[in-house]
Amino acid sequence: MKTIWHNGTLYTMNQEGETVEALLTENGKIIAVGTYDELAPQADAEVDLQGAVLYPGFIDNHMHMIGHGERLLRLDLSKATSADEMLDLLNNAYPDIQEDEWFIGEGWNENNFADRRILTRQELDEVTSSPMILKRTCRHSALVNSKALALAGITKDTPDPSDGVIERDANGEPTGFLKEGPMDRLLRLVPEPTEASLTKALSTSVDNLHSLGLTGAVTDDLGYYGNYRNPLNAFKNVIGEDKKKFRAHLLRRSTVFAQLMEDQATYDEPWIDPGEMKFFIDGALGARTALLSKPYADDPSTSGTAVLTDGEIDEHLALARQHGEAVAVHLIGDAAVEKALDAIEKHPAPEGKRDRLIHVNVLQDELVERMKKLPVVLDIQPVFVSSDFPWVMERLGEDRLDWAYAWKRLMAEGFICGAGSDAPVEEVDPLLGIYAAIARKKPGAVHEGYLMKEALTPFEAVGLFTTGSAATIGKSESRGKLAPEFDADFTVLNADLFSIPTEEIPNTDVVMTVVAGDIVYKK
Secondary structure, three states, X not given: OOEEEEOOEEEOOOOOOOEEOEEEEEOOEEEEEEOHHHHHHHOOEEEEOOOOEEEEOEEEEEEOHHHHHHHHHOEEOOOOOOHHHHHHHHHOOOOOOOOOOXXXXXXEOHHHOOOOOOOOHHXXXXXXXXXXXXXXXXXXXXXXXXXXXXXXXXXXXOOOOOOEEEEEOOOOOEEEEEEEHHHHHHHOOOOOOOHHHHHHHHHHXXXXXXXXXXXXXXXXXXXXXXXXXXXXXXXXXXXXXXXXXXXXXXXXXXXXXXXXXXXXXXXXXXXXXEEEEEEEOOOOOOOOOOOOOOXXXXXXXXXXXXXXXXXXXXXXXXXXHHOOOOEEEEEOOHHHHHHHHHHHHHOOOOOOOOEEEEEOOEOOHHHHHHHHOOOEEEEEOOHHHHHHOOHHHHHHOHHHOOOEOOHHHXXXXXXXXXXXXXXXXXXXXXXXXXXXXXXXXXXXXXXXXXXXXXXXXXXXXXXXOOHHHHHHOOOOOOOOOOOOOOEOOEEEEOOOOOOOOHHHHHHOOEEEEEEOOEEEEEO
C-alpha cells in the first residue's frame, strides 16, 4: 500500500533548509518525493501531518538499550542533589528486600552535590543488610556496602589492582567506593538476569525510545549479562517485523565476541544487525579513571586508569581482524586515544570497514592528524557537555581545553560523526543532545555556554542524529535523509528545530515516530 505524507514541513537533511512538500512510501521505503498534487493520485492512503515538522528518523549513535530499560525499572538515583537526599531515596527504595537479594541502584553523581560528598559503606550498611551496589552515573565506578565487599573478598589486605581503584580511608580500610576492574569483578557476583527479565527491560526501553522520537540506536548490551544468548534473544523477542519495529545495531563486547563468531550467531536484519567488536581502554573523567597523557589538574597523583595492557589491546585488535571485523573502542582521555591508534595502525581495518572511536573527549593536534589518516568514525555525546561542565575544567586544567569536547572542529576536519546519549549514563532524549550541541550548557542555565567556539548550528546538531549516525553504521545511502529508496523512518515534532529559539528545543513535543512506514508512537 502506497501512503502519502503531507501538510507539514518535511526536512530532507540533504542540505540545509531543503524541504519537500510530500513523501510517498511503500513497503517500508520512501519511493518518491515531490508535491502533493504529483503524488496524491498514486496513494492508497494518506497521513495528514497537520502542520507538524517531519525529519528523517533520529538515531542514537551510542547507548545501552537494555541498561536504559533497567534504569526505567530500577531505583534511579540520578536526580539526587545531595548525599543526604540519596540516603533518603535508598531508605525508601526496597522495604521488602530479602537478605539474599541484591540491592541495586543506578545513576548517582556526586558532582551534583554541593559538597560532593560520597557515601561510605558504613552509611550504606545502615540502609540494608543485603549486598548493595550503586552504580555511579558513568558506570565506571560504584558504591557498595560491607556485605558486598565481604562477598567479593575485598579487605584491608587486598592488594591495589592494576586495572582500577579500591578507595581506602586513612586506616587503609576500603570505603566501599570501587572503580573499574574491582567494580566489574564484584558485578559478576550479582546473579545473571534471565532472558525474561532482559526481555522486559528491553521492551520497556523500546517503548520509551519510540516516545522520544528515536527510530534506531547503536547499542552496547552483549557481554554485560554473562553469556551473550540471553541479551541477544531478548532483542529477537522484542524487535522485528511482527514485533516492535526499531533499528538496533549491536556492538559485540570482546568478552563474548569469540563465542559469537564460533557459534555463528544470527541476527534479524534490517531490524537487528551485528556491529563492531567493542572494548574499553580507559574509564571516565568523573571518576578520574579516563587515561590522560598528564596528571589530572585537580589531583596530580593520578593520570587515570588503563583497563587493558598494551598487549591486551593488541590481542583485541588481532581477534577482530582475524574475523574481518572493525572495532569500537571506548576512549575518553588522550592517552587512551594514543594507545588505540597505535594498535589500529598496527592492525589496519578490513577493506570497506571503519573502526568506531567512542567519546574522544580529550585530544591533541598530533592525535587528530593520525586519526585523519585512518578509516574511522567518531561516536560523540553532545549531552556530556551539559553534564560534565563546569567541573571537568577543574579535572583537565586550561591547557587541555583546546581539544576538549571539540565537536565543531572534528566535523570541520572532515570526520564522520554521529551523536548518542550513552544512556543510561545520560538522559536518552535526543532533543537534549541537540540542545547541548548548540547551546553547550544545561537547559535553563543563564550563562552563554562552555567553549562556545565548539557550538554547532541547528542543522549540524540535527545532522548528528540523522545523516551522521546513519553514516557511522554504513547506512548513509539508506537512512538519515528523505529521498527515494531510503528507509521510511521519520521523527515528527510539533516545532521547527531550525527556527525556534534554542531554549525551546528541550520542550519540543514528539508528535509521531515512524519506523519502516509504520506509526510506532503517536502523541
